[in-house]
Amino acid sequence: MDAISVIRAKRDRGELTDPQIDWVIDAYTRGEVADEQMSALAMAILLNGMTAREISRWTDAMIRSGERMDFSSLGVPTADKHSTGGVGDKITLPLAPLVAACGAAVPQLSGRGLGHTGGTLDKLESIPGWRALLSNEEMLDVLHGCGAVICAAGDGLAPADKKLYALRDVTGTVEAIPLIASSIMSKKIAEGTGALVLDVKVGSGAFMKNLDDARELARTMVGLGRSAGVATVALLTDMSTPLGLTAGNALEVRESVEVLAGGGPADVVELTLALAREMLAAAGVHGKDPADALRDGSAMDHWRRMIAAQGGDPDAPLPVAREQHVVPAPATGVLTALDAYAVGVTAWRLGAGRARKEDPVQAGAGVELHAKPGDPVTAGQPLLTLHTDTPERFPYALEALDGAVTVAPAGTAFTPAPIVLDRIG
Numbered sequence: 001m002d003a004i005s006v007i008r009a010k011r012d013r014g015e016l017t018d019p020q021i022d023w024v025i026d027a028y029t030r031g032e033v034a035d036e037q038m039s040a041l042a043m044a045i046l047l048n049g050m051t052a053r054e055i056s057r058w059t060d061a062m063i064r065s066g067e068r069m070d071f072s073s074l075g076v077p078t079a080d081k082h083s084t085g086g087v088g089d090k091i092t093l094p095l096a097p098l099v100a101a102c103g104a105a106v107p108q109l110s111g112r113g114l115g116h117t118g119g120t121l122d123k124l125e126s127i128p129g130w131r132a133l134l135s136n137e138e139m140l141d142v143l144h145g146c147g148a149v150i151c152a153a154g155d156g157l158a159p160a161d162k163k164l165y166a167l168r169d170v171t172g173t174v175e176a177i178p179l180i181a182s183s184i185m186s187k188k189i190a191e192g193t194g195a196l197v198l199d200v201k202v203g204s205g206a207f208m209k210n211l212d213d214a215r216e217l218a219r220t221m222v223g224l225g226r227s228a229g230v231a232t233v234a235l236l237t238d239m240s241t242p243l244g245l246t247a248g249n250a251l252e253v254r255e256s257v258e259v260l261a262g263g264g265p266a267d268v269v270e271l272t273l274a275l276a277r278e279m280l281a282a283a284g285v286h287g288k289d290p291a292d293a294l295r296d297g298s299a300m301d302h303w304r305r306m307i308a309a310q311g312g313d314p315d316a317p318l319p320v321a322r323e324q325h326v327v328p329a330p331a332t333g334v335l336t337a338l339d340a341y342a343v344g345v346t347a348w349r350l351g352a353g354r355a356r357k358e359d360p361v362q363a364g365a366g367v368e369l370h371a372k373p374g375d376p377v378t379a380g381q382p383l384l385t386l387h388t389d390t391p392e393r394f395p396y397a398l399e400a401l402d403g404a405v406t407v408a409p410a411g412t413a414f415t416p417a418p419i420v421l422d423r424i425g
């Protein structure tokens, strides 16, 4: 077997054989296939696609590159959620303790932000003392004691994907459906959850810009999960505008705590409840209604225990950025668009995200929204507040907002897109 013949086969629109796939994933993980060879293959896959059989074998080979976790000792059904990534997508934070409060265990392995989308671990690290890195034993202890754990995936889980994802990120090969589906599902299957709900984002702030591509990605992932014995469903959800009223690490933690306290923005509450109900149904847990667990404080109790078990102080004040800049509404009328991608890039440029994996992030940086599409606005009223510790970033951040805001004349009929656009499963 050699890398050049595998690359040529896919370049010439051929179907890779099982032995070719097994070999190339294993040899790449061991360093025998070089980064430049794997990036050529990833580009050939992006351009020419893969059959269902190839995607399934590729996913399997990535799972076999590392360890598999097992939560059967818990004696409770497990359910996990994965989002394909969006702007202001803090849903994992209220969702994990909420589902735990309703009776399923939630082993949530999460990632860091890269580019314009935020990462759950970066958000939680704005809580003083909170630790993302746990050993497998510590993870099980937190899960036993609190019903939910949110932590970083260990190095042993799908190492082929860790290497390949970092390579795709710098070679323009992230947006290939076979590569996204196998990347996400290899980690989720190796993690050993019994049920999985996928939140496939659609719109300017997501990898998938239109419903057809999102449906294809969702169907591919649901198929991979089910063949591996994981009860999997997918919701396709809107990412044309940011979720909630905040994008940025500590800002999003504050909003998540509001949801757990029974308040918070309507779209965040609606999506949290929709995903919680899907997770509980997929796990076969039919006890408490998630809306009751938000109302009666039990979801908040689980959150506080989970944060404390990972070294965090749930009562500590969250970091606040040193400088603010208010962006006014440009006209009077109805806000009809506030572009998710533009807001994501703005938050990133303010310091909430990173350009390279090793960059630090600012806990307090980000964007606060004072109106959502469908709201009436008056010229000059605060529309956005930008937060950063480094005010020299304001001009560059503001450039990202060019063309992001549309205000239609007062009285214009406008119905915002629903949050849940479709369900696959």
Ligand code: URA
Pocket: 084, 085, 165, 174, 179, 180, 181, 183, 184
């Ligand atoms: N998230 C992942 O884990 N992998 C991808 O390829 C895209 C999003």
